[in-house]
Amino acid sequence: MQATDRNLALLQRARQLIPGGVNSPVRAFKAVGGTPRFVQRAQGAYFWDANGQRYIDYIGSWGPMILGHGHPAVLEAVQRAALDGFSFGAPTEREIELAEEIVKLLPSIEMLRLVSSGTEAGMSTIRLARGATGRSKIIKFEGCYHGHADALLVKAGSGLATFGHPTSAGVPPEVVQHTLVLEYNNLPQLEAAFAEHGPQVACLMIEPIAGNMNFVRASVPFMRRCRELCTQHGALLAFDEVMTGFRVALGGAQSLYAQHIPGFEPDLTVLGKVIGGGMPLAAFGGKRAIMEQLAPLGAVYQAGTLSGNPVATACGLATLRELQRPGFYQALSARTRSLTAGLAQAAAQAGVPFCTDSEGGMFGFFLLEQLPQNYAAVLRTDSTRFNHFFHAMLERGVYFAPALYEAGFVSAAHSEADVEATVAAARGVWAGG
Numbered sequence: 001m002q003a004t005d006r007n008l009a010l011l012q013r014a015r016q017l018i019p020g021g022v023n024s025p026v027r028a029f030k031a032v033g034g035t036p037r038f039v040q041r042a043q044g045a046y047f048w049d050a051n052g053q054r055y056i057d058y059i060g061s062w063g064p065m066i067l068g069h070g071h072p073a074v075l076e077a078v079q080r081a082a083l084d085g086f087s088f089g090a091p092t093e094r095e096i097e098l099a100e101e102i103v104k105l106l107p108s109i110e111m112l113r114l115v116s117s118g119t120e121a122g123m124s125t126i127r128l129a130r131g132a133t134g135r136s137k138i139i140k141f142e143g144c145y146h147g148h149a150d151a152l153l154v155k156a157g158s159g160l161a162t163f164g165h166p167t168s169a170g171v172p173p174e175v176v177q178h179t180l181v182l183e184y185n186n187l188p189q190l191e192a193a194f195a196e197h198g199p200q201v202a203c204l205m206i207e208p209i210a211g212n213m214n215f216v217r218a219s220v221p222f223m224r225r226c227r228e229l230c231t232q233h234g235a236l237l238a239f240d241e242v243m244t245g246f247r248v249a250l251g252g253a254q255s256l257y258a259q260h261i262p263g264f265e266p267d268l269t270v271l272g273k274v275i276g277g278g279m280p281l282a283a284f285g286g287k288r289a290i291m292e293q294l295a296p297l298g299a300v301y302q303a304g305t306l307s308g309n310p311v312a313t314a315c316g317l318a319t320l321r322e323l324q325r326p327g328f329y330q331a332l333s334a335r336t337r338s339l340t341a342g343l344a345q346a347a348a349q350a351g352v353p354f355c356t357d358s359e360g361g362m363f364g365f366f367l368l369e370q371l372p373q374n375y376a377a378v379l380r381t382d383s384t385r386f387n388h389f390f391h392a393m394l395e396r397g398v399y400f401a402p403a404l405y406e407a408g409f410v411s412a413a414h415s416e417a418d419v420e421a422t423v424a425a426a427r428g429v430w431a432g433g
């Protein structure tokens with residue numbers, strides 16, 4: 001640390017005006033302790049903090065920056081769009097182009113609406129599902145995060161498979177009384193929930209690869225049953241691909257399940273992060289008959305002053321076009337696997353318990369012998385060990401997510417040298433050096 005730590009000085013200044021000094025809680029380093037880094041600028045795979053220290057960035061703004069920071073084609077598209085105006089509150093051609101691009105790449109989506117955040121997209125999806133089915137109940141899974149809309153801020157009651165309790169003050173119990181919270185990957189619970197509540201369930205929302213409990217995949221048999229039960233009971237299957245969409249594969253996580261389950265498709269998909277390329281942009285979409293229930297065509301209200309913002313859509317469109325270059329996901333996956341394999345090997349050599357998984361440019365690791373299958377197992381991770389590892393890596397210029405419940409992200413800008421430097425840093429940490 002420098003004699004004058006500008007990160008600390010900025011934190012103290014920020015705390016006077018902004019609760020906790022941050023505009024989203026995880027940025028405060030509460031889980032890991034220490035001083036959050038205030039970012040001054042970023043380029044490619046790196047960012048520099050207020051002290052001028054460089055970090056290899058494995059967060060990428062929590063997922064959006066799949067091309068790395070300041071990609072020339074994206075930058076140019078944003079600069080051009082900005083010259084034409086920041087926001088109009090009237091439709092633009094670029095919104096159609098972005099919609100066309102998304103519909104082309106995700107065949108389950110026939111129509112979509114653009115919004116400004118994943119929270120908005122998830123919240124609107126729930127309203128649409130309820131409006132379209134005329135039902136009230138929703139099913140979600142413990143450890144999955146779908147944004148901070150009231151009805152989704154729910155944790156399971158003791159014993160699970162209960163209607164949940166609010167996870168946040170300010171959410172009245174009545175607001176979450178229709179939210180049923182189940183254990184991820186627990187087939188008997190899923191069966192029991194549909195047996196009891198099936199005819200009242202409007203939708204089942206799931207993170208297909210849960211990145212908000214580090215990295216936990218929904219098993220193929222579990223996902224198959226989710227699809228079958230939704231179809232059987234007339235409930236809508238909503239995939240929250242805010243994190244996985246265009247991150248794990250060009251066709252999202254849904255394309256991976258379709259490889260194992262013939263004809264597999266969700267009814268609704270929630271998107272965010274990568275589709276905005278770092279700008280505030282998200283979307284939700286699905287089957288035409290459902291989407292046509294939205295205002296102004298249908299009776300389900302949904303709106304937004306900045307929805308389909310011209311600068312954000314330019315950024316998203318330029319990003320999506322880059323992702324379609326031949327070999328993009330093969331190269332990204334290979335780089336990510338090189339990182340996780342390198343870390344696993346370093347851990348094995350040091351005798352440190354370690355397990356890891358990845359898909360495309362998204363990865364997770366646990367200081368455990370075995371990959372957890374649900375949130376309760378994730379909670380058994382030793383946070384003291386993780387926090388020590390996190391800080392020791394940070395000191396060596398590697399920025400992993402400052403909480404063990406979060407996935408990590410590799411971008412196309414990360415080089416093999418970045419990966420090697422990261423693995424060497426981990427070796428140093430585990431050797432106690």
Ligand code: PLP
Pocket residue numbers: 062116117118119120122145146147148207211212240241242243272273282
């Ligand atoms: N859904 C998932 C799976 C997410 O990971 C997130 C954010 O991390 C959201 C929804 C909410 O998105 P936003 O932060 O843009 O509101």
